[in-house]
Amino acid sequence: MKTLPVWIFLAGLIFFGWRRTLSYLRYYQQEEYSARRFWRWLLDKRAFDSRGSIVAIAVAALTWIAPHPVVQVLCAALGAAALCAIPLVLEEDPRRSGKIRLVLTQRASKISWVAFGAFAALACIPLLLSCSSCNTAREPITNAALFAIILIELPPFLLMLANAALWPAEKALQDSYYNDAKRILHDVDPLVIGITGSYGKTGAKAALGELLNQCLGPTFWPKKSINTVMGITRSIRDTLRPHHKYAVMEMGAYNIGSIKRLCDFTPPKAALVTAVGIMHLERFGSPENVYIAKSEIAQALPPDGILVCNGDSPNARRMAKQQARAATLLYGLDTSAGPLDCYASDISFNAKGTSFVIHWKDRSYPGTTPLLGRPALLNALGAFTMACALGANPEYATACLANLEPVDNRLVLDRTQSVSYLRDAYNSNPTGFEAALEVLRSLEATRRVVMTPGMIELGDQQFEQNKRLASIAAGVADLFIVVGKVNREALLAGLTAAHYPAEKLVVVDTRDEAFSVIKSRCTKGDLVLIENDLGDLHEGKVRF
Numbered sequence: 001m002k003t004l005p006v007w008i009f010l011a012g013l014i015f016f017g018w019r020r021t022l023s024y025l026r027y028y029q030q031e032e033y034s035a036r037r038f039w040r041w042l043l044d045k046r047a048f049d050s051r052g053s054i055v056a057i058a059v060a061a062l063t064w065i066a067p068h069p070v071v072q073v074l075c076a077a078l079g080a081a082a083l084c085a086i087p088l089v090l091e092e093d094p095r096r097s098g099k100i101r102l103v104l105t106q107r108a109s110k111i112s113w114v115a116f117g118a119f120a121a122l123a124c125i126p127l128l129l130s131c132s133s134c135n136t137a138r139e140p141i142t143n144a145a146l147f148a149i150i151l152i153e154l155p156p157f158l159l160m161l162a163n164a165a166l167w168p169a170e171k172a173l174q175d176s177y178y179n180d181a182k183r184i185l186h187d188v189d190p191l192v193i194g195i196t197g198s199y200g201k202t203g204a205k206a207a208l209g210e211l212l213n214q215c216l217g218p219t220f221w222p223k224k225s226i227n228t229v230m231g232i233t234r235s236i237r238d239t240l241r242p243h244h245k246y247a248v249m250e251m252g253a254y255n256i257g258s259i260k261r262l263c264d265f266t267p268p269k270a271a272l273v274t275a276v277g278i279m280h281l282e283r284f285g286s287p288e289n290v291y292i293a294k295s296e297i298a299q300a301l302p303p304d305g306i307l308v309c310n311g312d313s314p315n316a317r318r319m320a321k322q323q324a325r326a327a328t329l330l331y332g333l334d335t336s337a338g339p340l341d342c343y344a345s346d347i348s349f350n351a352k353g354t355s356f357v358i359h360w361k362d363r364s365y366p367g368t369t370p371l372l373g374r375p376a377l378l379n380a381l382g383a384f385t386m387a388c389a390l391g392a393n394p395e396y397a398t399a400c401l402a403n404l405e406p407v408d409n410r411l412v413l414d415r416t417q418s419v420s421y422l423r424d425a426y427n428s429n430p431t432g433f434e435a436a437l438e439v440l441r442s443l444e445a446t447r448r449v450v451m452t453p454g455m456i457e458l459g460d461q462q463f464e465q466n467k468r469l470a471s472i473a474a475g476v477a478d479l480f481i482v483v484g485k486v487n488r489e490a491l492l493a494g495l496t497a498a499h500y501p502a503e504k505l506v507v508v509d510t511r512d513e514a515f516s517v518i519k520s521r522c523t524k525g526d527l528v529l530i531e532n533d534l535g536d537l538h539e540g541k542v543r544f
Contacts, residue, residue, distance in 0.1 A: 003140055004073060004076075005063070005069075005072040005073050005075070005076035005140065005141035005144075006076070006126060006140045006141050006144045008073065008076040008077050008080050009059065009076040009079050009080050009141060009144055009145065009148075010080075010123055010124070010144065011080055012079060012080025012081065012082070012083035012084050013080070013083055013123050013148055013151070013152075014119075014120050014123055015083065015084050015087075016052055016083035016084065016086065016087065016152070017116060017119040017120065017123065017151075017152075017155065018116050018119075019087035019088075019091075019093075020049065020052070020087070020152070020155045020544070021112055021115050021116045021119065021155045021158070021159065022093075022094050022095065022102060022112060023087070023091065023094050023155075023544065024047075024155050024156045024159055025094070025102055025108060025111065025112050025115075025159055026094040026098060026100070026101070026102035027041060027047070027542075028111075028156070028159050028160075028163075029102060029103065029108055030100055032228075033107075033111075033163050035160045035163070035164070038156070038159075038160065039160075042156055045542045047156075047542040047544060048153055048544065049152050049153055049155075049544040050543070050544065051086045051090065051543075051544060052083060052086060052148075052152040052544070053149050053152050053153070055079055055082045055083055055086070056079070056145045056146070056148040056149045056152060057145075057149060058079070059075050059076065059078075059079035059141070059145040059148075060142050060145035060146045060149070062075045063075050063076070063141045063142045063145065064142045072141050075141070076141050079145065091544075099533070107166075107170060110162075110166055110170075111159060111162045111163050111166060112159075112162075114162035114165065114166060115155065115158040115159045115161070115162040116158075118158050118161070118162065119151065119154065119155060119158055122151055122154070123148070123151060125147065126140065126143050126144035126147045174230060174233075177230070177233050177234070177237065178229065178230075178233050178265070180237055181232070181233040181234075181236040181237050181265075182265065184236055184237060184240055185236055185240065185247070185266060187242070188240055188241070188242055188244055188247075190219075190220060190240075190244045190245055190246050190247040191245065191246050191247070191269050191270070191390075192246075192247045192248075192249060192266050192267060192268045192269055192270075193208065193212075193246065193247070193248050193249070193268060193269070193270045193271065193272065193386060193390075194249050194251050194259075194262070194263060194266070194268035194270070194271045194272070194297050194300070195208065195248060195249065195250050195251065195271070195272045195273075195274065196250075196251040196252070196253065196259055196271070196272075196273060196274070196294055196297045197272075197273055197274030197275045197276065197294065197310070197313075197316070198274075198275050198276055198277040198278070198290065198294070198429070199274065199275055199277065199375065199427070199429045199431065199432060200274035200275055200310075200375055200378065200379050200382075201225075201227060201250045201251075201252070201274055202224065202225045202227075202250060202407055202410075203371075203375070203376055203379040203407045203410055204272055204274050204379040204382050204383055205221055205222075205248050205249075205250045206221070206404070206405075206407055207371075207379050207380050207382075207383035207401075207404055208221075208248050208272065208382070208383035208386055208387065209221035209248045210383075210400065210403065210404055211383050211384065211387040211392065211397055211400050211401075212246045212248065212387055212390070212392070213246075214396075214400045214403070215387055215392035215393065215396055215397050215400060216245070216246065216387065216390060216391060216392055217245035217246060218243050218244050218245055218246070219244065219245070219246040219247070219248060220236075220239065220240050220241070220244040220246070220247045220248070221247065221248040221249070221250075222235035222239075222249070222250065223235075225250070225252075226250065227249075227250040227251055227252035227262075228252060228262075229261060229262060229265055232249060232262070232265070232266065233265075246390075247266070249262070249266045249268070251263070251297060253284075253293045253294065253296075254283060255283070255284070255293065256284075256289060256292055256293045256296075257293075257296070258293065258296075259293060259294065259296040259297050259300075260296040260299075260300065263296065263297060263300035264300075267300065268297065268300060268301060268305070269301070269302065269305050269306070270301070270305055270306035270307070270308070270386065270389070270390065271297045271298060271300075271301055271305070271306070271307050271308070272308045272309075272382050272383075272386050273294060273297065273298070273307075273308070273309045273310060273313075273316045273319060273320075274310055274313075274316075274378070274379060274382060275310050275312075275313040275316055275378075275431070276290060276291050276294045276313055276314075276315035276316045276318075276319065277290070277313060277315070277429065277430075277431065278290070278429075278430070278458055278459070278461055278465075283457060285459075287315070290315075291315045291318070291319070294315075294316075294319065295319055295322075295323060298319055298320075298323030298325070299323060301323075301325050302325075303325065303326060304325070304326045305325045305326065305327075306325065306326070306327040306328075306329070306386070306389050306390070307319075307320060307323065307324065307325045307327070307328045307329070308328075308329045308330075308331065308382060308385050308386045308389060309328070309329070309330055309331075310330075310331060310332055310378060310382060311330035311331060311332035311334075311337060311338060311339075311340045311343075312332035312333055312334045312337060312378065314337075317330060317337070317338065327389055329341040329342065329385055329389055330342075331343065331378070331381045331382050331384075331385040332378065332381070333347070333374060333377070333378060333381075341360070341361075341385065342358065342359065342360045342381060342384065342385040342388075343358075343359050343381070344356040344357065344358050344359070344377060344381055345357050345359065346366075347374070347377065348442075349372055349373075349438075349439050349442040349443065350442070350443070351413060351415065351443060351444070352368075352370065353368060353369050353370040353371060353372060354368065354369050354371055354372060354373075354376075354377055355367070355368045356368075356369075356377060358381065358384060358394075358398055360384075360385070360388060360394050361394075363394065365394055365395060365398040366398075367398040367399070367401050367402065368401070368402050369401045369402060369404050370402075370404060370405065370406060371404055371406055371411075372406070372411045372412075372413060372422075372439050373411040373424075373432070373435040373436060373438070373439050374435045374438065375411075375431060375432050375435050376406065376410065376411055380401050380404060384397050384398070384401065407426075408426070409423050409424070409425040409426040409533075410424060410426050411423070411424045411432075411435070411436055411439060412424075413443070417524070418523070418524045419518060419522045419523070419524070419526050419527075419528060420445070420526070420527045420528070421527075421528050421529075421530060422436065422439065422440060422443070422527060422528065422529045422530070423530050424436045424529060424530060424531050424532070425530045425531070425532060425533035426532075426533075427532070428452070428454075428455045428531055428532030429455060430455065430458075430465050430468075430469060433452075433455060433469045433531055433532075434469065434472060436529055436531055437450075437469075437472055437473055437476050437529070440476055440477075440527065440529045441476050443527060445525060445526060445527035446523070446524070446525030446526050446527075447478040447479060447522070447525070447526045447527070448476055448477055448478050448479075448526075448527055448529070449477060449478065449479040449480075449481065449518065449522060449526060449527065449528040449529065450473045450476070450477040450479075450480050450481065450528075450529050450531060451481040451483060451514050451518070451528055451529065451530050451531070452473075452481070452482070452483060452491070452529075452530075452531040452532055453482075453483040453484040453486055453487060453511075453532055453533070453534045454466040454469075454470075454482075454486060454487025454488075454490060454491050454532065455469070455487065455532060456486060456487070456532075456534065462487070462490070463487075463489075463490040463493075464490075466487045466490035466491055466494065467490045467491070467493045467494035467497070468494060469494065470490070470491040470492075470493070470494025470495050470498070471494040471495070471497050471498040473494075473495075474494070474495050474498035474499075474500040475498065477504070478504060479504050479506065479521065479522075480495060480500065480504060480505050480506070481506045481507075481508060481514050481517055481518070482505070482506070482507045482508070483508055483509075483510070483511055483513075483514045483534075484508075484509060484510065484534060485509065486534060488507065492505075492507075506521075511533060
């Protein structure tokens with residue numbers, strides 16, 4: 001009889017442990033299974049359990065105060081029910097909720113089962129010890145509840161330990177996939193063009209892929225924002241085929257050496273550098289480290305390679321000078337910064353996109369594109385420059401720009417019968433934010449609304465950059481919605497400095513609250529700029 005309450009409580013605890021494991025795994029997965037970054041996130045958000053611990057403390061206290069067997073069974077049942085209710089009622093299933101949901105890949109599934117297996121095994125310790133170590137009727141369930149207080153805090157640590165234990169097998173599996181992809185790439189032997197930059201990589205990749213595909217021949221490029229070794233490995237194995245003549249690889253950097261590894265994997269014959277700025281400054285530590293990391297793509301080119309750089313970015317221009325190859329070309333929109341091999345003028349924005357005139361090799365090519373904003377136009381211009389350097393007809397390449405489609409959530413205009421949206425929710429940066437405000441100002445609207453949580457990963461410049469952009473936005477927005485607490489102080493400081501009217505300012509904690517404000521305060525003809533949308537890792541305090 002004395003172990004019955006333990007069995008009851010244990011059942012609820014094990015279910016709770018499974019769901020807790022999945023909840024933490026969602027964030028661990030978003031940190032790409034990096035123990036260092038996951039641990040930093042845990043400390044920064046103080047994302048340790050409180051709800052389950054409170055239940056365990058309550059069960060321990062009540063069973064100690066009231067040792068009657070019936071009371072202990074009742075307390076254990078209520079405790080088990082409360083532990084089950086926490087993930088079922090108070091929290092959402094991480095596999096079906098959140099901005100970035102948990103995807104139970106083969107790797108994630110293995111990590112979760114090993115971590116949960118360890119949790120379940122540990123949970124059984126009080127039960128195994130209860131008969132031999134307990135002298136009173138109340139001790140088994142009380143001890144189990146006390147032990148549960150510690151156990152409930154363990155899932156994030158068990159996930160990291162599980163990943164470490166599984167890593168040798170995972171590394172062997174990844175190596176086999178990597179070698180297979182390298183073999184496929186060698187056999188197909190396309191001309192590889194690498195793309196990197198502090199921002200604009202995905203847009204430039206999509207634009208260049210489309211131009212090459214239409215102007216020069218069948219082209220392979222990984223879709224969306226795939227820019228890591230394993231992401232590219234999977235794309236090559238899944239979709240690279242013998243008929244592909246060109247391959248466009250987006251190369252992301254998490255530290256110095258990241259791009260070199262990608263270049264060793266997919267050696268480029270040409271490279272496009274979209275910008276070298278302060279994005280991810282927090283990750284790299286200094287602007288110079290960003291430059292060093294991005295320069296690895298130019299260093300990887302052969303002497304006869306083609307290097308195309310954004311001349312509007314001082315450090316990209318610097319790279320072109322320091323790492324010059326046989327064909328080194330600059331493109332941009334600002335000729336005052338120095339000579340450009342390709343530039344655009346007569347730029348104007350409207351609801352259908354952007355019109356412009358491209359200047360290339362002493363000739364002018366009027367064109368249009370559905371893309372909006374100067375960063376998107378720069379991406380298109382970089383793609384045009386690279387395509388022409390590889391032999392594309394400039395007139396045909398200009399015509400192809402009219403067929404480009406915006407990359408999702410990168411300054412995409414959604415016109416509706418009521419409120420319209422200018423979605424620029426992906427990974428905002430100072431250049432992109434300012435460009436989005438320019439487009440917002442250019443488009444027709446009854447009222448213009450800015451909804452933003454501000455920009456992140458800007459290191460010691462984050463406060464000032466958010467303050468500066470808020471001051472600029474104050475001159476455009478008829479309504480400004482500050483979302484969340486991450487950059488709230490900086491955004492409010494910028495609005496205050498610009499003497500923004502208090503009645504036009506709304507401060508909310510979540511994106512859902514922001515949309516409720518839009519629903520209640522915006523009407524037909526209003527245009528809402530959604531500038532950035534912080535992921536689950538960054539938005540607000542996580543409560544467990």
